Amino acid sequence: MSEHVKSINSVSKKRHNNAERPIVKLFARILLYAIPGIYAITCIFPIVWLFYTSFRTKTQFSKNVLALPEYLYLENFKYVFTELNVGRYLFNSARITFFVLVLVLLFSFINGYFISRFRFRFRNILYATYMCNLFIPIHAVLVPTYILIVKVGLQDKWYSIILPIVCMELTTATFLVQSYIATVPPQLEEAAAIDGSSFTRTLFTIILPTAKPILVTIGIITFFHCWNEFAYSLIAYQNEKNFTISLALMRFKGEYFTDYPRIMATIFVCIMPALILYSLFSQQIIKGMMAGAIKG
Amino acid sequence: MKKFRIIAMLLALSMLIVLAACSQNDTKGASQSGKTDSTGTASQTETTDSKQDTAAESDWTKEKIxxxxxHGHSEEAEKTILTSTAFREMINIYKQKxxxxxxxxxxxxTDYNDNILKLAAAENLPDVFSFLYSQYDTIVGGGQVHDITDYVxxxxxxxxxxxxxxxxGRIYGLNMKFTDYNIVYYNDKMLKExxxxxxxKSLDELLALDKYFDAKGIDLISLGNKGQWFAMNHFLNPIVYEVCGAEWAESMINNEGKYKYTDEKFIEALRYVQxxxxxxxxDYNSQDxxxxxGWYCQGNSFxxxxxxxxxxxxxxxxxxxxxxxxxxxAAIWPSISGKEEDTYIVYASTETYGINKKIDKNSPKFQACLELIKQLASTDYAEFCAKRGSTAPIAVETDIESLHPLLQDFMSVHNYGYPKARAFFTYLNNNVNTRMRANLQSLLAGTMTPxxxxxxLQKAQEEYMATK
Amino acid sequence: MNERIKPKNSVMALYLVPIYLVYLCVFILPVILAIYFSFFNFRTVSSKTFVGLFNYKKLFTDPLLLSSLKNNLYLVLVCMIGQIGIAFVFANMLYSRLINPKVSNFFRTVIYFPVTLSAVIIGYVWTMIYDYHFGLLNQLLISFGFPDAVKAWLTDERSIMTVVSIPMIWQYVGFHLVIIMAAMTSIDKEVYEMAEIDGASGFRKAVSITFPLIKNTLSVCVLLCVSANMKAFDHILAMTNGGPGYSSSVLALYAYKISFAENNLGYGNTVSVAIMVVMVIIIAGAKGIMSLFKSKE
Known part of the structure; x- marks a missing residue:
């Protein structure tokens, strides 16, 4: 192979092809920077626009939509936090996300471990049912789900949507753990068993730490899915006190549609948590979410 | 070692417990409230004598209920919309009493009307709730609200x-709002100019102004029809009453089956609307x-x-x-003919407050609920609104002179004595209602013919009659 | 397998059964219920009347259902071309030797950002962009000298599906971009080097090297795209709520509206069943088509 390459190399030195010509190369380079660059700007500019417009007044905004703020007008944000009480909705979302994270990590680890390590009687059935999730769009079965939620008395509780979201996330997470555990040699547990460690102890003190990388990935995927969840909240919550941030946003918009900067401030505050997390951990987040997408 | 096993078992069981607890909690709560209700009944006598009633009344004011x-009144609305402010005032009065x-x-x-149907569908309505007349089929028909004919x-x-x-023929609640729907608020200065x-006085005259305002870059009418029912109540409603006649429209509202939506008269009305x-x-179809x-107030429309x-x-x-x-x-939406007898005022007595049928009629809780809905649709409410130049289901004396000129103007339109038209959004059955609202958007946009x-609509009406 | 460390059956049951039961209740039970409910007509749960196949007959004569399905299919098509197409082009550009890897990585990071936002936020950000009077899009059109192109974007029924699909494409380009780029890193660099030496242009490289080598990854992208767009709901709800009229209604939204706004729960559940059937058919079809391509290789 390498010899082959060398021989081609020596040939290419003699004839200069198009790609090597400096002008063409420069032109290509400009395009390569410009096209994705412009697209990247369209991805970030709306957010930037929301951000700086949040510091403007309604009148300033209606005169010139694009202009930068003349001075730091903070009333919009003050309104968002005091009158709209966005903090409460952020808290609701955060609380749900926290519990979902804990439960998804725990149960996907357990399920993934068992499915990967052992052959047991109902293994295939278990596997198949968890697979079903990929073919059932929850949006299609909102009506029976809603009736079910009401019938088990889960409606309008702060924890209403925790279990549904856990189940929604479980499938991908389980498969991720399963394929990861397959790479961990079973000798680890065997040695522990010989040392007299109980099964449960081995599971949580020896296997769990080795699965840490995949659990981080699952954590990232679950966080964003849960934080952005909408359909279950839509059917589970009637009381505004329990609204998650997505649901609350839905209500704000209908009501204050004259005051654009104020809505923008609200939207921006809702984007904030994701934005901060993303700018801190973008590489891990991209990797994690991609792993989830492909394996799931 | 054993510790770990126990912990694991606990963890695994926790899920089951959470699930079970959730469902149990609720049934417990329900049965408990049921119990207190029945004991409450036991302490009262069964006769519904007026004297006994007052006795029961003094009883319930002592119990913790x-x-x-x-309801659909947001905190923001309570600051800016009069009916909502009045609503809050009534709740406060009730709490004090x-x-x-x-x-x-x-x-x-958000989407209160859809939400109440959602709750009704799962038979999960709370003790007191408000609903629309078009939802009576579900809520009254489904036996979820008390008949209060004997109490009002x-x-x-x-x-x-x-x-x-x-x-x-029975009464299932009390209406809090009494509203007109086709009042034009116009800029008098622009009119003079x-x-x-x-x-x-006539629609054509109004529409003729469009050319003049168009040249100035001003919209003739500002409309935010994203919520869909606005165009139906403001425009379609009076035009249908005028073109098809009140008898036709009333017959459709009452589902008599005498006429059809495919009648030539109705199609003609739709043509006018289009x-x-x-x-x-x-951007009328995508704005609120x-x-x-706001658009009007900023001087962007006539x-x-x-x-x-x-x-x-x-x-x-x-x-x-x-x-x-x-x-x-303020003025009334002009009729096509320009004649006063054709100029209908679209109104609705709406937002019915009802009591959940699950509540025992003889319990103190029922009394408390009844008192609450009476407070909401009370003379207090009417007076509160009248003082601020708005309408209510109960007629009260008002000193119109003390009001802002705009409110005086509105009151004079309201009291002028135009023939009345019931608002479609409130009174038409839910099937036709949803279709009419959505189709009207398409009709106005020109993607649907009359x-x-x-x-x-006729298909929706027939489906409604079939499933009723 | 691993019999020596396998715990007792009772222990395994304790670990696996509780969450499995919850899962059954959350996902499988609603499906069974939907099928069961679809044979009834009802407004409230306790007053059901059995109507047999009535709802299914209605299904086949419902023009709105058909137009919602069409909208779904349109979304699938447009997003497939838009999301995966743009992502593929960008992936090739950003993978090029001519671009500084740090800059390329930065672009990738920025383009991926919208993926992390919720559909409702995307919907609202774009209603602000599309706003007739104060929207970003119309302002930009005016300042770049195209005042004639200005229009009320979310009001025009004829173009509404395209207008609505743009934010969905915009949001997920980054998603597919990252997947495709990851697949490209697994291609042997020497293959590219050899091609460059042969004088292959960037375009040629993309078509005759990258494309065949990452075909499997692309088919994953296609599947993800199909299933995501068949489920479309939140974006549309936030932007147009299915309107104007029913022009941007999609299947899931239609089922939701039939059930809750029109309070026709039986038929709503029938539409739900129809969605699941269509979904299975389309995904199976897509998989079948792709396996056909694979076997040709």
Whole structure:
């Protein structure tokens, strides 16, 4: 192979092809920077626009939509936090996300471990049912789900949507753990068993730490899915006190549609948590979410 | 070692417990409240004598009662919309009168009408809730609300409680709102500049102004029809009454089956409505009503068509846009013929407050709920509204002179004595209602012909009759 | 397998059964219920009347259902071309030797950002962009000298599906971009080097090297795209709520509206069943088509 390459190399030195010509190369380079660059700007500019417009007044905004703020007008944000009480909705979302994270990590680890390590009687059935999730769009079965939620008395509780979201996330997470555990040699547990460690102890003190990388990935995927969840909240919550941030946003918009900067401030505050997390951990987040997408 | 096993078992069991606890909690709560209800009944005598009633009344004011209550008034609305402010005032009065009652409120301002149907579908309505007349089939038909005919006095109300009487002749709640839907708020200064001395009496005259305003870059009518029912109540409603006649429209509302939506008259009415599309702001189908008021107040349109509630919304712009607000006057939406007898005023007595049928009729809780809905649709409410130039289901004396000129203007339109038309959004059955609202958007946008819309509505009507 | 460390059956059951039961209740039970409910007509749960196949007959004569399905299919098509197409082009550009890897990585990071936002936020950000009077899009059109192109984007029924699909494409380009780029890193660099030496242009490289080598990854992208767009709901709800009229209604939204706004729960559940059937058919079809391509290789 390498010899082959060398021989081609020596040939290419003699004839200069198009790609090597400096002008063409420069032109290509400009395009390569410009096209994705412009697209990247369209991805970030709306957010930037929301951000700086949040510091403007309604009148300033209606005169010139694009202009930068003349001075730091903070009333919009003050309104968002005091009158709209966005903090409460952020808290609701955060609380749900926290519990979902804990439960998804725990149960996907357990399920993934068992499915990967052992052959047991109902293994295939278990596997198949968890697979079903990929073919059932929850949006299609909102009506029976809603009736079910009401019938088990889960409606309008702060924890209403925790279990549904856990189940929604479980499938991908389980498969991720399963394929990861397959790479961990079973000798680890065997040695522990010989040392007299109980099964449960081995599971949580020896296997769990080795699965840490995949659990981080699952954590990232679950966080964003849960934080952005909408359909279950839509059917589970009637009381505004329990609204998650997505649901609350839905209500704000209908009501204050004259005051654009104020809505923008609200939207921006809702984007904030994701934005901060993303700018801190973008590489891990991209990797994690991609792993989830492909394996799931 | 054993510890770990136990921990694991606990963890695994926790899920089951959580699930079980959730469902149990609720059934427990329900059965408990059921128990207190039945003991409450036992302490009272069964006769419903008027004297006994007052005895029971003094009883319930001493007991601790919790009422679960859902409504569509947001905190923001309570600051800016008069009916909502009045609503809050009534709740406060009630709380003062009956400190033994705790009201457990659920606010739901997003798609309230859909939400109440959602709750009704799962038979999960709270103790007190508000609903629309078009939802009576589900809520009354599904046996989820108390018949309160024996507890109320219809003579107190302007419409004798026709707006909360179901087809069986019984009364199932009390209406809080009484609203007009086709009032035009126009900029008088612009009108004078256009060379007119008074607001056009006929539709054609009004539409003729479009050319003049168009040249100035001003929209003739500002409309925010994203919520869909605005165009139906403001425009379609009066036009249908005029073109098809009140008898036709009333017959359709009452589902008599005498006429059809495919009748030529109705199609003609739809044609008139379709003609209106060019005079609105071009984004009318994707903007909200609140936006449209703002658009008018900022001087971007000549007029805005809305209901009684808009007066107060317009007055909120007094500081920002004093010039427009000062020049705003009210008129009725003009008829096609321009004749007064054809000029209908679209109204509805709406937002029925009802009591959940699960509550025992003889329990103190029922008394407390009854008192609550009576407070909401009370003379107090009517007076509160009247003082601020708005309408209510109970007629009260008002000193009109002391009001803001715009409110006086509105009151004079309201009291003028135009023939009345019941608002479709409130009274038509839910099947036709949803279709009519959605199709009207398409009709105005020109992607649906009047004939298509009529055929679709007739189909919806037949489906409704089939499933009733 | 691993019999020596396998715990007792009772222990395994304790670990696996509780969450499995919850899962059954959350996902499988609603499906069974939907099928069961679809044979009834009802407004409230306790007053059901059995109507047999009535709802299914209605299904086949419902023009709105058909137009919602069409909208779904349109979304699938447009997003497939838009999301995966743009992502593929960008992936090739950003993978090029001519671009500084740090800059390329930065672009990738920025383009991926919208993926992390919720559909409701995307919907609202874009209603602000599309706003007729104060929207970003119309302002930009005016300032770049195209005042004639200005229009009320979310009002025009004829173009509404395209207008609505743009934010969905915009949001997920980054998603597919990252997947495709990851697949490209697994291609042997020497293959590219050899091609460059042969004088292959960037375009040629993309078509005759990258494309065949990452075909499997692309088919994953296609599947993800199909299933995501068949489920479309939140974006549309936030932007147009299915309107104007029913012009931007999609299947899931239609089922939701039939059930809750029109309070026709039986038929709503029938539409739900129909969605699941269509979904299975389309995904199976897509998989079948792709396996056909694979076997040709």
């Amino acid at each position: 919790t009422i679960n209550f859902i 009956y400190p033994n009652v705790t009201i457990n409120e659920t606010r739901n301002a 006095n219809p003579d107190l109300y302007i419409d004798k409680l026709a707006g909360c009487t179901y087809t069986d 256009a060379g007119l001395s008074e607001f056009p 003609k209106l599309a060019p005079v609105f702001n071009s 009503d609140v936006w449209a008021v 007029c805005h068509v809305s209901g009684s509630w808009a007066t107060n919304t317009i007055l909120l712009y007094q500081d920002e846009n004093p010039e427009v607000v000062e020049n705003t006057k 004939e298509q819309m009529a055929a679709d």
